[in-house]
Amino acid sequence: MTAEVLLQGIVSGLLMGFVYALIAAGLSLIFGLMEIVNFAHGEFLMLAMFSTYWAWALWRLDPVVSLPLTAAALFLLGFATYHGLIRWVLGAPMLAQIFATFGLAIFLRSAAQAIWGVDFHLVKDPLVQGRISLGGIFIGLPQLVASVGALLAFVFLNWFISRTETGLALQATAQDRQAASLMGINTERMFALGWGIGAACVGVAGALLTIFFYVFPDVGSTFALLAYVTVALGGFGNVPGTLVAGVVVGLIEVLGGLLIAPALKYVAVFVLYLLVVLWRPQGLFGRF
């Protein structure tokens, strides 16, 4: 194992980590707001990827170009999911909430399979392609664009939550629903907005991912699992914590594969997760 291979691994892990973080951010946001785990998060990602793919296949819109469209579409999807489904199970037992989003996940995945079939798709010849080489270390431009895009989305999200009035209202709702309501915040609207923003985050991530990743009805499940780990690691509801956790997961994945064995790379990720959860059940940056 040369230093070069190791360094390459660290670079690759970092790049992927930012994307993991953005995928997890939406999940974390929704959970922080209303303590509901969206089990359909991976399917939202899959829909974002398909929407990006079809924008390219039908209208030759590059993923980078169609990104705002995808984000908007996913925002609407999140918004609709809240109003059509989540609102009705808010007061229900936790099990009902789990089954609601879990059922949605299965429905979306099967629908995608029924409508688009089980073929794998790729966006061919995207605007961003090729790679740069820095002293023997390769950085794929698609990956670079994806991670920079994810980082920008993160900065924007953080700014929105902590600096704008709506963002502060979101935070207030997350902290205490009743108190926020008493202050004149329409919590119902905040919930819907939270779902919209959470879904839009995964929309951006999906669009960026489609530049270099295949599109398939089942593609979301693989990422979703890592997203749950990332959220738990970063602390439920803590958006900046998710960024750090995403990068940690990305790095552990590659380094575990390089230093231990490829078949065990996820073992490394989950062992770290277990250790963190045992030591700090609230996650690395969790509030409680």
Place this chain on the structure above:
Amino acid sequence: MRRAIGLLSLALVALSPWAPAQAQAPKEVVIGILYPLSGPVAQVGIDSVNAVKMAVEIINNGGSTLNLPLGKTAGLPGLGGAKIRLVIVDHQGKPDVGQAEAERLITQEKVHALYGAYFSSVTATASQVAERYGMPYLNAESSSPGLTERGFKWFFRTSPHDGHFSVAMFDFMKDLEKRRGVKIKTLGIMHEDTLFGVDSAKVQEELAKKYGYEVVIKMAYRAKTTSLDAEVGKLKAANPDVFLPTSYTSDAFIFVKTAKNLDYNPKMLMAQNAGWTDPSFLTEMGKDAEGHITRAPFALDMADKKPMIKPINELFKKLKDNPGGRDISDVPARAFTGFIVLADAINRAKSVNPEEIRKALAATNMPPEQLIMPWSGVKFDEKGQNTGVRAILQQVQKGKYATIYPFELAAADVVYPLTPWKDRK
């Protein structure tokens, strides 16, 4: 209970006066067909059933000009022109359903032979029932090597198994070294970590020892992954001459993308089909797959060397159950071939007596001209395995799969070594 019923039925069959009644030629020959017709791989089963129906049509209608052992006259001439009737069942890819259906086909439908069942696991249970009842069973596509190692008397397989496919890869490397004067020394094996990948890697490692190649890296990985950066990093560090992946589709996609991204350049990439022969692989990968080699049992571009492929493919495309006009692909081509072998044996047996059919199957000696497969013929060894099988290797050239090995069936020359990423456009 099941065993008791089995024994009882066996006794009934043994005691029943049906054998003498068969002395004169029957009007029809009934064959039980087992395939998965629902579930995720239903399409393969449907295509295979179509291929079998096509074979039956050719045989029953007569007047065929194809170079097949049957089909010139209507029906089976050895049985006074008896027609073939199929009883088709769906085993849903489940071994227990396959077992129950096989039992039902034998006891209720009174079939004269069993045929199928694509999944190695289902073939295993269904053929066990056939063995118990003393019923000829022909399998045309299951690739688990163990199926013909069970010492069965009634089981025959026309298809190559996974061992044959890997042997073809190693023969190819040796032949290429001789032909081109190149030197291949080291191999890298990467395999997904379920039964398919683990078995394939095990066989490849054994063969490497036998053929005198050094395996410098062998690693398992998870097919459902989000990145293969670490895996490709390790491969780059070990840098084997030939890279042998056993991958499903999603991981094959990620691998090629990652290899391009990280500039990983083996001299040769030779894959154990699956991901590399998925219909979407070539269309989606485009020129990134150029030069990759994969094993395959059948290829349409052999048509120049095997003239019968073209008319059979045309017939297949025109079938009414094949609305999209799909080309005959690997599995249905094997199903067609296997069924012709079975029908030919029954014809030569001149009887539907199981023992006579078994004897005729064991005596099968079909020449290569009568096959659409790239085999040297069909001839069974004492285990029931066709010894004439040969796997072919295909290389992606100009965006299409071109047959490159065995050299006498090749439609194109091997491109070696693989063009490095920086020299590709």
